[in-house]
Amino acid sequence: MVDVRQVETDEQMQRYLDVYAEVEPTQRVPTVAEMRAKERPGRATLVAYRSGDLVASGFVDRSGQVGRAFIMPRVRPAFRRRGIGTAVLRELLNLAEKLDLPVVRSMADDPGSVEFGLRFGFTEVDRQVEQLRAIGEEPPPTPPAGVTIVSIAQQPELWRPAYDAVGVQGFADLALTNEVKVTAEEWMTGEMNNPASTFVALSGTQIIGVASLLTEQDKPHRAEHGLTAVRREWRGKGVAAALKRQCLAWAADNGLTEVYTWTQRNNAEMRRLNEHLGYRYGLVSVSLEAPMPPHPTL
Known part of the structure; x- marks a missing residue:
């Protein structure tokens, strides 16, 4: 059984950030203080345990894109394909539903995560590209x-x-x-x-x-x-x-020694500027959306 808990203490918040750092090792990880400074009603961070092991985390908030909630389940690589992501996603969608918004949004950076989202009724709506520059x-x-x-x-x-x-x-x-x-x-x-x-x-x-x-x-x-x-x-x-x-x-x-940025797929002007300045391409992040309420299989 997966024990999904909302973060309350700074120690729990650090565990959330530990999962973040492991799942997305190339991305900037905020500090506990930065996460606390952004807290507001409707925003929640989750940690998940199985048999005492920290296995996953989750995040939900209003998206910067109007009319959308944003969620992000993250499962540690060693614990994937065991139903843990589904348990975290279910809890995130329940929390997102309370925001009373018509659409829920997420991001996926690898084929397995994209497939996971598609399985539960999400569809691809956009992509962002990473550009990196050695200093x-x-x-x-x-x-x-x-x-x-x-x-x-x-x-x-x-x-x-x-x-x-x-x-x-x-x-x-x-x-x-x-x-x-x-x-x-x-x-x-x-x-x-x-x-x-x-x-x-x-x-x-x-x-x-x-x-x-x-x-x-x-x-x-x-x-x-x-x-x-x-x-x-x-x-x-x-x-x-x-x-x-x-x-x-x-x-x-x-x-x-390095800086990086994420640029929208359709922002050709900024991508060209970055290319001119010597940036190279890295990851591609897929934007996924689904209508609320949650998919019936959850």
Whole structure:
């Protein structure tokens, strides 16, 4: 029998993150403090045990894509194909149903996980591609004329206004299948965890672009790009490239060896920019959705 429990203590949260790190070893794993900072009604993390062994974890919350719940079951590789994933999925869907949303969403990075989702009524709706960049000697960028780039460590007062100036447009223009809604509160922490590696592009005093690297406590040699976004009237003028190069220069100065990002399948412009800057392709993540309520076999 699988014992699925909602996380309550920091020790349980760490067990949840241990499964996360094992199942997705190439991805950034948040800290306990970061997970706690994002807690809100309807959001839940789960851990699952069988015969005393930690075997799986689960996550449920409102998706950033409007009208959708998001769930993520993760089963440790040594314990798969034993009904554990089904037990965790069942509990996640029960929790997602309480959010009273018409669609539930998840992601899968390997054929076995995609097959698992399809078996329970999910269908593929989109894909995201991983792009990675080894860090070498990275000179600081030369921004377009009249543009300066500063870090949030230098000017912390810029980060909240950057949401209104650039973030809202950036999220609205993501090449996704559904509308994305990210609140200012989610922006403040979700797109930044290190002010020194978070950058704003300015034209005079106007905020025209943002980019960040989300540094990793468990893998300090690498970092994940946050949202790179530029105001619509400034796109195609080299601002995004300068911001990306600023991130690469910071990574080199701080001893990182690799950075990575996830780019929507339909965002050809950003993928081309990353290719131009020397990024290579990695994993492909499949977006899966199903209508609520849960599939009858569960």
